[in-house]
Amino acid sequence: MAMLEVKNLSISFGGLKAVDDFNVMIEKGQLYGLIGPNGAGKTTLINILIGILPASGGVIYLDGENTVQMGGRYFDQIGYMPQYPQFYANFTVQEFLDYMCQVKGVANAKESIDSALVFVNLEENRSKRIGALSGGMRQRLGIAQAILNDPKLLVLDEPTAGLDPGERIRFRNLISRLAKGRIILLATHIVSDVEYIAKEILLLRRGTLVMQGTPQELEQSIQGKVWEVSVNEADMALMVDTYCVSNIKQQDGSYLLRIVDDGKPLRGAKPVSPNLDDLFLHTFFQPSEGQP
Numbered sequence: 001m002a003m004l005e006v007k008n009l010s011i012s013f014g015g016l017k018a019v020d021d022f023n024v025m026i027e028k029g030q031l032y033g034l035i036g037p038n039g040a041g042k043t044t045l046i047n048i049l050i051g052i053l054p055a056s057g058g059v060i061y062l063d064g065e066n067t068v069q070m071g072g073r074y075f076d077q078i079g080y081m082p083q084y085p086q087f088y089a090n091f092t093v094q095e096f097l098d099y100m101c102q103v104k105g106v107a108n109a110k111e112s113i114d115s116a117l118v119f120v121n122l123e124e125n126r127s128k129r130i131g132a133l134s135g136g137m138r139q140r141l142g143i144a145q146a147i148l149n150d151p152k153l154l155v156l157d158e159p160t161a162g163l164d165p166g167e168r169i170r171f172r173n174l175i176s177r178l179a180k181g182r183i184i185l186l187a188t189h190i191v192s193d194v195e196y197i198a199k200e201i202l203l204l205r206r207g208t209l210v211m212q213g214t215p216q217e218l219e220q221s222i223q224g225k226v227w228e229v230s231v232n233e234a235d236m237a238l239m240v241d242t243y244c245v246s247n248i249k250q251q252d253g254s255y256l257l258r259i260v261d262d263g264k265p266l267r268g269a270k271p272v273s274p275n276l277d278d279l280f281l282h283t284f285f286q287p288s289e290g291q292p
Contacts (some may be wrong), residue, residue: 003028003183018044019207033180033194033201034187037284041207046157050080079151083158085142089131100145116144136167156186160193166214191276203283206224219274225260226278229269244281
């Protein structure tokens with residue numbers, strides 16, 4: 001049985017639906033990526049899942065139990081890392097985690113803190129003030145506080161925001177190790193954050209779940225809709241204005257364009273294998289549809 005089941009979840013603000021009839025069933029021991037452009041409703045959905053916002057309609061079940069009826073027992077089983085974790089700069093790492101254990105009611109605080117620090121590779125920095133940590137170290141501290149209570153459900157909202165490519169890779173590898181024994185929902189608009197570590201990806205648009213599947217299934221769904229074509233500079237400018245161009249590469253005085261479109265854009269265009277970036281553009285940024 002799925003560990004987390006969401007049925008007909010909705011919420012409206014001033015008559016505008018921010019989340020609209022959202023349904024999903026997600027399993028224990030897996031990482032799920034929640035992908036959508038800025039403003040798609042990812043953070044609103046997360047705020048409902050972690051209990052910050054009450055839903056206008058729908059039900060959430062954890063292991064078959066209604067989470068509203070579970071009350072505090074549900075919150076005890078959640079770990080959450082917001083998009084921009086807020087820390088007290090003058091706290092040391094140890095002081096902050098001590099404080100979070102008190103907030104979460106973690107009984108075995110010392111053991112939990114030691115384990116979390118080892119896991120995120122901050123054990124040698126426990127006496128360092130948070131204000132002196134690098135961005136990547138602060139993000140790892142955000143993970144450490146989220147797992148102090150050994151949660152069944154770990155929710156991460158844009159966890160790699162502001163990280164350089166190297167830190168993003170290290171952070172992604174760290175997150176993938178956390179899936180054992182729990183469920184992870186990672187919300188992002190950066191496809192590479194989840195491309196290789198997610199069991200399934202959920203595509204959210206204007207609060208509606210528009211697609212769900214494994215990365216391979218989603219890529220296959222746009223097979224025959226991604227093209228490469230070589231054009232001159234004048235044609236390149238026209239193509240950029242007309243089509244959804246995912247990449248431009250200059251080569252020997254011409255331009256190699258990667259185009260996402262349902263039809264063949266030019267006579268010389270050749271179909272190529274799609275990737276998740278292509279899917280993202282096809283779903284959210286088709287020129288005829290405007291902004292998502």
